[in-house]
Amino acid sequence: MTNRTIVEVHALQNVPPSNINRDDTGAPKTAVYGGVTRARVSSQAWKRATRKHFTTVLDPSELGVRTKQVAVLLAQRIAAKQAELVGAPAMALAVEVLQAATGAKIEAPKRKSAKSGGEDVGTPEAAPQSSYLMFLSNRQFDALADLAVEGGADIKAFLKDKEQKDRAKKIANTRHSVDIALFGRMVANAADINVDAAAQVAHALSVHRVESESDYYTAVDDQNTADETGAGMIGTVDFNSATLYRYAAVDVDRLEDNLGKGLSEDDSPATPVRRAVEVFLDGFVSSLPTGKINTFGNHTLPDVVIVKLRSSRPISFVSAFERPVTADEFGGHLEPACARLADYVPEIERAYGEEDTDTWVLRVGPATRKLADLGTEVPSMRQLTALVGAAVAERLEHHG
């Protein structure tokens, strides 16, 4: 455990009147911390937003496909590799390989018409399916297709060999897609191929006390020409505004377990991990849950992003805000929140001997000035992700 690498992301983000994550009554989510009510955005809401962001920056080959039609997809790849296998032979190979790799049953769904005895001549035989949604990455499909082609002559005998069966299982357990490697996967009946998430995202909390406000609205019916012109509709929308502290950690070692090393011989072994770290950083920082966003138009980005690379354990700085921040004489929570962090971070790191870290700071505006000395200042998000990605790759290569 000497070569440990953990990436921490801390962000302070102003969110104006909004309701980005609401409970079942429609009110923004809250939690009590330090004895006062705070705005809260749940971790799952932000993880979903991050995951959605991935689809805009990652090639589909780096994301997974969630489907029951795994056999069809695999058969297509097998046929693409070996043209004479097109059709039924490819499908038969796909079913065998998938069953060996995942331990799941792959069979054609039973038809209602067949059950009642009627011969179903009109429809072709249904393609075999897995009994539940499976989430496999494109790299896993490719590797399984290679295996199928290799053992193509007599696939059943091929997979009876324990060594080959283990190879199939291993493929299902490594080279996961980026989003699965980061956020994990739960497959209901195949615990063998579950993935433990490498990323941890905390619930975002406001650094200050919040009180939920309620907007009473009326909507006029434009077509109502009656003398008695009442409202066409009335209602209320709950909202609050907050300066959020957001925290996430990525366990680079676990990420490497999940993703595997380099894609090919001439590729650096650190490439998949580096790519995933960069994508996570970018996605976590720049995404925003979209709840009521057309009502409030609260599109903001963090004013401060601090990234730390640690070698022992992650540290959340949420304690710095246990005593709620109060707005300063000119108003605003951002500046006092930055001052808190600037004092707190060196103190906690000194107290627990965790000073040996690389730190980068991306910050906007004079309110964040106090954080400038916390680490290397970086002028743009693009450079921040590049620097962190390079540092992660350097550590992985250095430690082998």
Added chain:
Amino acid sequence: MSVLTLQLAGPLQSWGASARFARRTTENAPTKSGVLGLLAAARGLTRDADAELAELATLRFGVRIDQPGTRVRDFQTAHDLDTDESMPLSERFYLADAVFVAAVAGADPMLATLYQALRRPAYLPYLGRRSCPPARPVELAVHPGGDLVGVLRAEPWRAADWYRRRRARETDVELTLLTEVPAPGSTPNATLRDQPLSFDPRHRRYALRSVHTSTVTVPNPQARARQTVPPHDPTSLLDLA
């Protein structure tokens, strides 16, 4: 025999003992399975490492409620990212703003290893649920030769500053102690199904264990002496004779 003490503090924690499916509840205090899971993760044990878990499960467990916190109910919707189909609605319960001191007692070498592991955990630590990172370092100390109840009684009050000030009128505060071994004046009537037998996701199994409830009194460092009213009797000035 030694005792390892841990502090479990964070904005949110969640310690389910019988939480299943769409309704994920939390107990009022950390469970043995949750704390052993935290230790196992720090050591880098995989979920199917039943033999190593069995060794960990021999540890005796106790917890002190230093700051009980409040309950948060989180209502969660989920949609399939690909099809946008709705998944079943689920409820998750959390303890917000709580602080606990947990302790495990066992053989010295095992506790020394665990203490070191907590400082360099193999898996990222969390307080019962992955979205609940600790807000303070978890490990406190190894007490050589201590007994579980004695160590938990002697531990200073770990509540947050604001909470101690809120109770400034009390020079001593009474805290609830939940231990696996009988403590002086405890009521041994409760059982909880949180003695882990296997964390293997294919067949998680837990056995029942007994819980002894008692209280312990600790000094409040933030206590302010109550202002004493000076003797004042206006009638003494009247010449009633």
